[in-house]
Structure formats: structure tokens, C-alpha cells
Amino acid sequence: MQCNCATVVSAEECSLRPELEQHQEHIEMLDKIEPPQPSRIELEGFKRFSESLLWKLMRSFYDRQGALAWARGIVPHFITTNSFNSKAYTRVLQGFLADTARPCASESPMTQHLKFNPKEKFYIIELGAGSGKFSFLMLKALQDMRHLDFPLDNMVYVLTDFTQSNVKFWKGHPSLQPFLETGQLDFAIFDAEKDDEIRLCNSGVVLCPRRPTANPICVIANYLFDTLCQDIFQVYNGGLSQVRK
Ligand SMILES: C[S@@+](CC[C@H](N)C(=O)[O-])C[C@H]1O[C@@H](n2cnc3c(N)ncnc32)[C@H](O)[C@@H]1O
Numbered sequence: 001m002q003c004n005c006a007t008v009v010s011a012e013e014c015s016l017r018p019e020l021e022q023h024q025e026h027i028e029m030l031d032k033i034e035p036p037q038p039s040r041i042e043l044e045g046f047k048r049f050s051e052s053l054l055w056k057l058m059r060s061f062y063d064r065q066g067a068l069a070w071a072r073g074i075v076p077h078f079i080t081t082n083s084f085n086s087k088a089y090t091r092v093l094q095g096f097l098a099d100t101a102r103p104c105a106s107e108s109p110m111t112q113h114l115k116f117n118p119k120e121k122f123y124i125i126e127l128g129a130g131s132g133k134f135s136f137l138m139l140k141a142l143q144d145m146r147h148l149d150f151p152l153d154n155m156v157y158v159l160t161d162f163t164q165s166n167v168k169f170w171k172g173h174p175s176l177q178p179f180l181e182t183g184q185l186d187f188a189i190f191d192a193e194k195d196d197e198i199r200l201c202n203s204g205v206v207l208c209p210r211r212p213t214a215n216p217i218c219v220i221a222n223y224l225f226d227t228l229c230q231d232i233f234q235v236y237n238g239g240l241s242q243v244r245k
Pocket of ligand 1: 059062063075077080081127128129130131134160161162163166190191192193194221222223224227228
């Protein structure tokens with residue numbers, strides 16, 4: 001039986017050989033053809049990093065994509081936007097509030113100017129909040145916190161971003177509605193590179209240096225600074241030199 005099979009195979013091999021040889025020739029021919037090179041276009045020459053086109057392109061990307069930048073997985077986010085991280089941030093906030101509430105806080109140079117009035121609003125402002133997922137997880141983590149030295153009802157978590165596309169997305173997101181209704185959440189447009197005031201969409205409150213708030217403000221910037229326009233410097237031969245990109 002085995003013998004017969006072997007005979008049949010070798011007969012097939014014989015009949016296929018010319019085709020295989022031709023196929024092989026085709027492969028060799030294709031190997032010799034140079035693959036087409038993608039054409040490269042120089043967008044700009046070397047220049048100061050902060051003046052690079054890169055920043056304009058990046059802003060335009062976030063503006064055009066809105067929440068799709070995250071939904072399509074273009075911007076990596078699980079590593080920065082997860083419940084472990086939001087709980088860790090919340091514990092830092094808890095520790096900060098506890099430090100300022102200690103009886104000896106007024107004696108320490110670090111905390112003596114940080115006095116909280118629990119009857120006034122305490123604003124937590126998140127810059128470049130993107131999809132708002134991290135903010136939602138923060139709000140949940142704050143809700144679940146057993147002890148906070150400040151009443152949750154008077155905390156206002158403010159989601160901000162430079163682009164209206166993200167603010168529009170947050171406004172329509174059902175998971176954020178319950179927090180909006182209790183006044184624990186508000187939204188604002190804020191460009192961290194140039195704006196110096198924050199006008200809250202729902203309450204209409206304006207936060208700016210000219211109108212100091214009753215309580216200190218807490219600012220959160222999660223995975224933001226690499227997105228803000230900057231220059232690069234290098235220590236070279238004992239001196240500081242600017243890097244051009
Ligand atoms: C890398 S994403 C991070 C988003 C979110 N914080 C997170 O952790 O997933 C950077 C965010 O910063 C925003 N952004 C970029 N430039 C900004 C600027 N000048 N001011 C405020 N937000 C800015 C973008 O729209 C985007 O939502």
C-alpha cells in the first residue's frame with residue numbers, strides 16, 4: 001500500500017516539475033525587481049524644536065479626531081488611563097488634604113498657606129483630559145474613598161482640553177451625566193500653552209488669577225506634557241546647546 005502511494009506521488013511530482021521550474025523562475029525574476037520606494041517629501045528643514053510644524057500637526061490631529069483618537073486606538077491610553085492609576089492619584093489627593101487638615105499644618109512652611117474651607121468649592125482641574133475616561137475613573141475613585149478631609153459635595157472636578165471636539169464628546173457621554181447633575185463635574189476649554197482663565201461651561205464660574213478661589217486649586221495633568229510645545233537642550237562639552245530638529 002505504502003509502496004503504491006509513493007509511486008503515485010513521484011508520478012505527480014514528475015508531471016508538476018515543469019510548472020514548478022517555471023514558478024521558480026518567476027520568483028527569481030521578481031526578486032531582481034527593485035520594490036518601489038515610498039516617495040519622501042521634506043516638510044521643513046532643521047529648526048528650533050518649539051517652532052517645528054510637528055506641534056501644529058499634532059494639534060490638528062487631536063482637533064480632527066476628537067474621541068476617535070482613543071476609540072480607534074491611535075493614541076495609546078491603557079497604560080495611563082486605568083483604575084489603578086486613578087486610585088493612586090486619588091490617594092495622593094487624600095494625603096494632601098490630610099496634611100493640610102492636621103492640627104500642626106499651620107506651623108509647617110509647606111502647608112501653612114493651604115487652608116481649606118469645607119463650605120466653599122474645591123476645584124480639581126484636569127488639563128488635556130482627552131477622552132475623559134481617566135476623569136470618570138477619578139470621579140468613581142473619589143466616590144469610593146472611605147475618608148477624605150473635605151466634603152465630596154463641595155468638590156468640583158473640571159475636565160478641560162484645548163479642543164471643542166473633546167468637550168462636545170464629554171457633554172454627550174451618559175457615564176458623566178450623573179456627576180454633572182450633582183454639580184461635582186464641570187467642563188471647560190483650556191489651552192495649557194496660552195490661556196490664563198477657565199470659564200466653566202455649566203456653572204459659568206470663571207477661574208483666573210484675578211479672582212482667587214476660597215480654597216486652593218488642585219491641577220492634574222495625566223500624559224500631557226509631551227503634547228505641549230517645548231524646546232530641547234543638550235549638555236555638550238560642558239555647555240548647554242539647543243537641539244534643532
Ligand atoms: C496624550 S493625550 C492624553 C489624554 C488623557 N489625559 C489621557 O491620559 O489619556 C494629550 C491630550 O492633551 C490635549 N492637548 C494637546 N495640546 C493641548 C494644549 N495646548 N492644552 C490643553 N490640552 C492639550 C489633547 O487634545 C489630548 O486630549
